Amino acid sequence: MKTPAPPRSLRDLRHLTPARVGLGRAGASLPTQALLEFTLDHARARDAVHAELEFSAIAAGLDALGLQTLQVSSCAQSRKEYLRRPDLGRKLDAASRDLLASGRRGPCDLAVVIGDGLSPSAVNAHAVELVRNLMPRLRSGGIALGPVVAAFGARVALGDEIGALLSARMAAMLIGERPGLSAPHSLGAYLTFAPKAGCTDAMRNCVSNIHSSGLSYDEAAFKIAWLVREGLARGVTGVALKDESGGQPAALRRDGP
Known part of the structure; x- marks a missing residue:
């Protein structure tokens, strides 16, 4: 008779998440x-929110x-205003509209x-490493790219106005997500x-949790490229486009290509 596996403990669960x-x-x-770990992670999350985008x-x-x-840049004139007025982060300022x-x-x-x-x-x-992994997949699909735009004070919807001004069929906004206590x-x-x-x-379609303990650059690039390719072919994104990519790049699947 097969010996039943011992029950999992909370200690086992802590190794998984x-x-x-x-x-x-x-x-x-x-x-x-x-308590000390919580305080440290809270400080890291606050620092992530108030960091500066390293454009250079x-x-x-x-x-x-x-x-x-x-x-x-968006219409938010400072980080403080950006945090207090989400609506301003969804609109380009006049100089940026003129530039595009x-x-x-x-x-x-x-x-x-990139916001x-x-x-x-x-x-x-x-951002740069994700784009590095994404570019070959887009090129192999014959997808024509416009210039990459780095946006300060950006909310997700800012990409809509930018995409329209660049006459793009689709916009991909790569943006910092709200920090959590385990993923700042x-x-x-x-x-x-x-x-x-x-x-x-x-x-919109969203591919989230791209970081060292979440989706790898290769996994994320695979999903993004699939959604871009299928979205352009079908003329839709969002609730009308489900991720049917299989979840992982072929190199990571056990059954091979």
């Missing part, structure tokens, strides 16, 4: 170590990939926008077909 489980207690409070480093990294980078509108660029399939969002630290850490440096990618001001979240 960075979430706060099985912290224990000291009287009516948390143990000192758990990002532009240099993209230039090495052969990509032109434009710099724009005066470029006389032809239409493109995809406009890639600081609620975690500029995530963008500084992951998480990057998200939001894809919108036929971008224009007024698009709703129901019209």
Whole structure:
């Protein structure tokens, strides 16, 4: 008779997730170590929100990939205003609109926008490497790219206005996600077909949790490229486009290509 496997413990669960489980207690409070770890992670999350987007480093990294980078800003004049007025982060300021509108660029399939969002630290850490992994997949699909736009004070919807000004069939907003206590440096990618001001979240696909303990660059690039390719072919994104990619790049599947 087969011996049943021993039941899993909370200690086993802690090895499977960075979430706060099985912290224990000291009287009516948390143990000192758990409290110190919470305080440190809270400080890291706050630092991520208030970090600055490192445009020069990002532009240099993209230039090495052969990509032109434009710099724009939302109507939020400061980080404090950005946090207090989300609506201002969804609109370009006048100078940025003029810059994009005066470029006389032809239409493109995809406009890639890199926005600081609620975690500029995530963008500084992951955006260039994600684009590096994404580019070969887009090129193999024959997807024509416009210039990459780095946006300060950006909310997700800012990519809609940018995509429309660049005459892009689709916009991909790579943006820092709201920091959590276990993931202060998480990057998200939001894809919108036929971008224009007024698009709703129901019209977008999202690939989130791109960071060292979440989706790898290769996994994320695989999903994004599949959604871009299928979105352009079908003329939709959002609730009308489900991720049927199989979940992982062929190199990571057990059954091979």
